[in-house]
Amino acid sequence: MSPDIASTFEQIRERAHSQWEQLFKGDKPVITVGTATCGRAAGALDVLNTIRKQLEAEHLDIPVIEVGCMGHCYAEPLVAIFKPGGGYPPLLYGYVTPEIAELLVRDYILGEDPCLEFLLGALEPNEIVPSIYDLPRFAYEKPILLENCGRIDPTKIDHYIAHNGYSGLAKALQTNPESIIGEIEKSGLRGRGGAGFPTGKKWQLCRNAEAKPKYIVCNADEGDPGAFMDRSILESDPHSVIEGLIIAGYAVGAGSGYIYVRAEYPLANERAKAALDQARDLNLIGNNILGSDFSFDLQIFQGSGAFVCGEETALIASIEGKPGLPSYRPPFPANEGLFGKPTTINNVKTLASVPRIIERGAEWYSGIGTEKTKGTAVFALAGKIVNTGLTEVPMGTSLRDVIFSIGSGIPGGKKFKAVQIGGPSGGCLPESELDRPIDFDSLREAGSMMGSGGMVVLDEDDCMVDMARYFLEFTQGESCGKCTPCRLGTRQMLEILNSITKGEAGIEVLDTLKNLAMDIKESALCNLGKTAPNPVLTTLRYFRDEYEAHINEKRCPARSCYNLMAYYIVPAKCQKSCDACVGTCTVEAIYQGKTGAKVIDQSKCVKCNTCMEACPPEYNAITKISPLSELPEALPPLEVKKNED
Amino acid sequence: MTKEQFDLTEEEKEKIRSFLDHAATVFSKNQSNLIPALQAAQNKIGYLPTVVMEGIAELLGIPSVDVYSVVTFYNQFRLNPPGRHSIRVCMGTACHVGGGQIILDAWRRRLNIDKRQTTPDREFDLDTVACVGCCSMAPVTIINNEVHGKISPTRVDGILLQYQIAKEKEENR
Numbered sequence: 001m002s003p004d005i006a007s008t009f010e011q012i013r014e015r016a017h018s019q020w021e022q023l024f025k026g027d028k029p030v031i032t033v034g035t036a037t038c039g040r041a042a043g044a045l046d047v048l049n050t051i052r053k054q055l056e057a058e059h060l061d062i063p064v065i066e067v068g069c070m071g072h073c074y075a076e077p078l079v080a081i082f083k084p085g086g087g088y089p090p091l092l093y094g095y096v097t098p099e100i101a102e103l104l105v106r107d108y109i110l111g112e113d114p115c116l117e118f119l120l121g122a123l124e125p126n127e128i129v130p131s132i133y134d135l136p137r138f139a140y141e142k143p144i145l146l147e148n149c150g151r152i153d154p155t156k157i158d159h160y161i162a163h164n165g166y167s168g169l170a171k172a173l174q175t176n177p178e179s180i181i182g183e184i185e186k187s188g189l190r191g192r193g194g195a196g197f198p199t200g201k202k203w204q205l206c207r208n209a210e211a212k213p214k215y216i217v218c219n220a221d222e223g224d225p226g227a228f229m230d231r232s233i234l235e236s237d238p239h240s241v242i243e244g245l246i247i248a249g250y251a252v253g254a255g256s257g258y259i260y261v262r263a264e265y266p267l268a269n270e271r272a273k274a275a276l277d278q279a280r281d282l283n284l285i286g287n288n289i290l291g292s293d294f295s296f297d298l299q300i301f302q303g304s305g306a307f308v309c310g311e312e313t314a315l316i317a318s319i320e321g322k323p324g325l326p327s328y329r330p331p332f333p334a335n336e337g338l339f340g341k342p343t344t345i346n347n348v349k350t351l352a353s354v355p356r357i358i359e360r361g362a363e364w365y366s367g368i369g370t371e372k373t374k375g376t377a378v379f380a381l382a383g384k385i386v387n388t389g390l391t392e393v394p395m396g397t398s399l400r401d402v403i404f405s406i407g408s409g410i411p412g413g414k415k416f417k418a419v420q421i422g423g424p425s426g427g428c429l430p431e432s433e434l435d436r437p438i439d440f441d442s443l444r445e446a447g448s449m450m451g452s453g454g455m456v457v458l459d460e461d462d463c464m465v466d467m468a469r470y471f472l473e474f475t476q477g478e479s480c481g482k483c484t485p486c487r488l489g490t491r492q493m494l495e496i497l498n499s500i501t502k503g504e505a506g507i508e509v510l511d512t513l514k515n516l517a518m519d520i521k522e523s524a525l526c527n528l529g530k531t532a533p534n535p536v537l538t539t540l541r542y543f544r545d546e547y548e549a550h551i552n553e554k555r556c557p558a559r560s561c562y563n564l565m566a567y568y569i570v571p572a573k574c575q576k577s578c579d580a581c582v583g584t585c586t587v588e589a590i591y592q593g594k595t596g597a598k599v600i601d602q603s604k605c606v607k608c609n610t611c612m613e614a615c616p617p618e619y620n621a622i623t624k625i626s627p628l629s630e631l632p633e634a635l636p637p638l639e640v641k642k643n644e645d
Numbered sequence: 646m647t648k649e650q651f652d653l654t655e656e657e658k659e660k661i662r663s664f665l666d667h668a669a670t671v672f673s674k675n676q677s678n679l680i681p682a683l684q685a686a687q688n689k690i691g692y693l694p695t696v697v698m699e700g701i702a703e704l705l706g707i708p709s710v711d712v713y714s715v716v717t718f719y720n721q722f723r724l725n726p727p728g729r730h731s732i733r734v735c736m737g738t739a740c741h742v743g744g745g746q747i748i749l750d751a752w753r754r755r756l757n758i759d760k761r762q763t764t765p766d767r768e769f770d771l772d773t774v775a776c777v778g779c780c781s782m783a784p785v786t787i788i789n790n791e792v793h794g795k796i797s798p799t800r801v802d803g804i805l806l807q808y809q810i811a812k813e814k815e816e817n818r
Contacts, residue, residue, distance in 0.1 A: 041779045041792035073781035225776035226738030263684070263721045264777055266790065304680055305720035307775065321679035322711075323718035339677075380780060382739035388781030420738065456738045456780075470741050474775065480718075562746075586751065586798045606754070608747050608798045 004291040009170035012282055013161055020162035029062050029083040029109055034076065034150055036069035036235045037267050038228075038389075042076035043097070050098040051079075054105045062109065068236020070150030071143075073389030075120055078150070081108060092132060094120035137391065137406040142368065144376050145352045146392045149236035154271050157278040160239040166284055168355030172247045173292045180251040180358065181207060187362035188374035189354070193219060193310070193347035194422065194451045195527070196373065196440035199354075202344060205334035206252040209342035216249045216257035217338065217345045219315060220272075223262065223307040224423025225474060227454030229378040230348040232390055234261065234268035237352070238275035242298065244351030246285065247358060249296045252344050256297045260315055263302050273300055307424075307478035311526045312337075312345045314480070325482045326526035347452065349378055369395035373439035381407045383456035384414065393438070400434040403457055414459040417558075418542070422451025424471040425531030427538030428464060447538045449531060463558035464543040465550055469497040471535040475528060486529030489520040493536060500547060502563045503554040503627075510547055514540060559624040562607060566624070566631050569611075571597035573621035581611035581622065593635030602634065653694060657726075664689045665700045674706040679715055683722060692723045720775075728763045728770035730808060732756075733787040737776030743783035749773060751798040752786070755805055768812075 024030060033039070033048045048064065055062050070078060075094030079101060082090040091114055093104065100118050107113040114129075121132030132138065143149075152159035160166070172180050185200025206214060218241060222230040234241060245257050261269050276298055279285045287295040306324045308314045314324040316338050337343025353375060357365045366374045373395040379402060382388050386408035393402060399419060403409065410416050418428040427448035429436075436442050440450050458467065476490040496513050499505040517533030517540075524530045540547065549555045556564040569581070569590075576596035589604035590611060598621075600611070615622045625631050653661070664686055671685075672678040682705065686697050693716055702709035716722040734740075734749045753759060756769050763770040779785045782794025788804065 038779055038781055041782045041794045226780055228780060264774055321676035323714050382780030383742045462742055584799055610798045
């Protein structure tokens with residue numbers, strides 16, 4: 001049967017290849033616009049419409065293709081123009097507005113001027129213009145999971161197939177399941193959901209289970225605030241996940257599977273659904289896939305907004321139509337999972353790695369990364385960092401390289417304070433930990449966690465106590481309430497943290513806080529509870545001085561805790577005839593003082609920061625003050641003489 | 646759960662009837678259909694009135710208390726009617742660092758409602774979301790499923806003014 005599979009797939013592949021060649025290797029220009037969620041938020045759809053309208057007005061039949069996210073979210077919307085015969089390589093433009101898009105069409109598509117002033121870089125190394133590969137970040141990055149993102153149209157299966165897509169599946173179907181599991185085990189792939197359990201081992205456990213039918217589930221319930229890698233992969237390259245799922249299904253002996261997608265990701269849902277239909281049309285899903293005797297079906301299950309459903313036993317309950325409460329393990333899902341049957345649950349990034357490993361071999365994959373953690377890590381860079389967006393680096397890269405070389409450091413010349421990794425389950429690491437090579441074990445050692453890969457950078461304006469409070473508020477709100485340590489323990493911790501940020505706590509609470517945290521870590525039922533204290537424990541470990549300042553001096557060192565800080569206009573700096581702050585104040589709390597300088601009425605101020613942004617930088621008259629006891633007395637208002645006529 | 650918290654409009658009653666008729670043909674008697682059925686109902690009606698929850702319970706052959714427990718467990722389901730425009734303030738980490746709380750306060754102040762509430766004229770409803778994954782645009786507010794990035798209190802005022810002008814134009818037509 002093997003030659004059958006090979007020849008059936010070869011036909012599909014050839015057709016896809018010629019379609020791709022026709023589009024990109026022809027003599028017509030091609031325009032691509034990145035329209036993943038991040039691009040859309042920056043106005044990519046307006047850009048897209050402008051380009052389409054203009055081409056139509058000029059009666060030009062030029063394909064405009066919607067692609068996914070390239071990871072350069074800071075420069076969205078992104079437009080790339082391929083113009084054969086124009087004398088330039090494919091060019092990528094960043095920060096494109098509808099007006100710039102109009103110029104690009106007029107000057108480059110119709111004319112000869114490539115508008116290099118809007119260029120981000122060429123998409124290929126060349127002799128004429130700098131390419132994006134010359135940016136410092138490319139020395140560190142190694143896109144494997146993101147290699148197709150932003151380069152292919154995620155709604156076209158042919159584009160994926162033309163980039164070696166589904167050839168891993170064709171290869172897998174020609175061998176037996178055991179050797180696939182062996183290959184994955186040899187590659188050293190570890191689960192990318194956060195815990196880092198060896199994927200091959202997980203599959204073997206499920207394969208060994210006797211009960212039938214078996215299920216395979218893709219966990220795309222990316223609930224960590226500050227993480228958007230899984231969304232991006234599903235939106236930009238959904239077929240890589242689907243191919244991984246089919247291979248996993250074949251390996252463990254499952255006949256059907258689910259993709260569990262968060263409800264908050266409408267575009268990812270839509271794209272995954274469309275991708276499934278296309279795969280079905282080509283018999284890559286369904287009965288006797290590619291003429292083999294393996295049959296497999298997939299469907300999408302839309303989550304409904306519960307963080308705890310990222311936990312595998314809760315996710316199973318949710319698909320079964322119950323509240324997403326986790327349950328005790330064992331029995332593990334590999335033996336008794338969905339509907340009581342053996343189930344394998346893998347993260348989006350784990351599954352997207354699978355086709356590449358099968359296609360290129362375990363040795364290729366195990367050559368990347370560190371001794372214990374193979375492959376790459378995908379991070380979502382956000383917070384106080386210049387280049388927000390996605391990045392993929394080999395395991396073992398240092399945090400410093402990711403933040404300063406790839407992310408270009410902190411904007412506005414501010415000082416780096418901490419990096420928060422792994423969402424609410426992770427921890428905050430200070431400057432001194434930045435040279436740590438990234439992998440599952442080294443981060444755990446530092447008290448943090450790989451998590452699914454959200455990386456939020458914090459600068460000197462961020463209060464670490466408030467960060468810990470914020471994460472705990474999140475996990476507390478998402479606690480399902482099943483076990484006592486999590487339900488009551490996190491609430492107690494949150495109350496303590498609230499009192500600290502209000503300056504109402506005594507120094508003894510720090511011990512209580514730590515004890516509670518250790519108890520919850522040991523006794524909670526699921527990983528949500530077990531990891532919830534991490535942000536508190538790491539900030540206590542690395543930033544204890546900030547806790548002490550809040551308690552002893554009623555001072556917030558970052559001047560950000562609402563109850564401990566106030567805005568103040570320095571009279572000597574205030575340019576008296578300027579009204580910028582008065583005009584923008586959203587609650588009319590600013591008046592003119594006796595000397596003419598502006599004054600904030602503290603009883604009205606809601607601390608919204610608008611005046612600080614409005615004050616012209618050359619005056620820079622508004623400052624934040626903490627503790628409140630240092631706030632100078634406010635000037636009385638200027639008495640305006642009434643006109644007597 | 647017998648009494649509705651809100652009076653149903655005629656339009657809603659019609660939607661409920663047609664949803665339940667349609668659902669009977671699509672969803673089989675199986676608890677695993679519960680969440681998809683609730684999602685379909687909320688998509689069609691906008692929220693989950695008591696009669697709908699009871700109808701779905703009967704349809705799937707499960708106690709209505711099980712339906713209520715699922716509805717109240719997940720953040721996605723709502724028990725009160727949505728406003729004409731839905732406002733979702735992102736409270737993800739990146740948005741928090743970028744001043745998400747300040748933005749939420751601004752919406753609360755201007756709309757004069759708290760989160761998970763609807764303005765009395767049913768024009769706006771306000772809620773928070775954990776993270777929509779647009780962290781690079783923080784702070785973010787999602788209005789009618791459209792993501793608005795880099796929001797400030799003054800942008801909040803500007804956006805509300807836009808809606809007010811649009812509404813006045815509509816009324817004058």
